[in-house]
Amino acid sequence: MKIKSVRARVFEWKGKTVPPQGNFCSNAMDLVYSKTESMSTFRFHSWTVVEIETDDGIVGLGNVALAPKIAKAIIDEYLAPLVIGQDPWDYEYLWQRMYRATHAWGRKGVTMGAISAIDLAIWDILGKSVNKPVFKLLGGRTKEKIPCYYSKLYRTDLAEMQKEAQTFKDQGFTAFKMRFGYGPAHLQHGVAENLKSVEAVREVIGYDADLMLECYMGWNLEYAKRMLPKLAKFEPRWLEEPVIADDIDGYAELNAMNIVPISGGEHEFSLYGFKQLLERKAVSVVQYDTNRVGGITAAHKINALCEAYSVPVIPHAGQMHNYHLTMSTIASPMSEYFPMFDVEVGNELFYYIFKGEPVAENGFVQLDDNTPGLGLTLNTEFLDQFNIVE
């Protein structure tokens, strides 16, 4: 079998989006003075979809949401020529070709996202060519079904957050991730607001549910050190991305305080990036995203590293490319889960582009033993709400 063609298209959402409201998510831009809404650079309203076709007509689907137009340019210009004419079963060889050919300017960020998209499509082909789901090629079914945590609860009006938490508690979720709205720039008022929001959500979900707290790189080391002792009484399962991804020493210092486990990884890339995080004990939970980190070829290696370090892997975002990794290793106890909503930050967009994404039932998602490949097809229902860039 040989790769015959690589097609990368950018799906630009032109449908309805929920406008940002107030301080709905602390983020890395909060620490930089700006007149625009700080979360604007973290909206994922476009997505690059990759279709790789083989000479015997199998089409594999890959995707990446980081800087979609740049990812497409990297695929078209540099990566496609490296894989066309090659055997997709030589996936490690192809991964190394892409990783090393772009090493002078790649390694992390959008290049690894582009490599991930190609690698996902290759693994989709592999599964389809032997009529097996991808997780069966990685280690098989390690769970009867995948426990998942409800992830949204952006910082809005506290009563709204409580209503949202109740709605999904009633749907059987026993784990919830909420977003802080405030950080160092908001002074003591922001500290109080942050604590109020955690208290409000805990009031609804109680203490026999897991609560995860998301900072999305919006704090700094000094602020996080002040916040951790104040958060301890709410028994969070983890505090996520308190500092920017490059501040590995900051992560390690916060994690070593042993007050609340620190999680991160959705903005880290490659096996080497996670080797650093693990050997420096920077995180207690690893959260790569398979469509960023280097695809399934890289994520599968990182799963093994996490198993060796006894650090749980709970990939960012849910989404089918991550579910196969969670299903295939005992190092991953659960998945993140974004329900389908109106398009807001953009994580939800995955449902509008692809069909086949599992819907959670009673706090679990299930993968089918008999659906070959990743189990995704393109969703034609919303195509008229996308501008597609070839």
Ligand SMILES: O=C(O)[C@H](O)[C@H](O)[C@@H](O)CO
């Ligand atoms: O952990 C997450 O789900 C991400 O950080 C979100 O995608 C981002 O939107 C911030 O909540």
Ligand SMILES: [Mg+2]
């Ligand atoms: Mg996150």
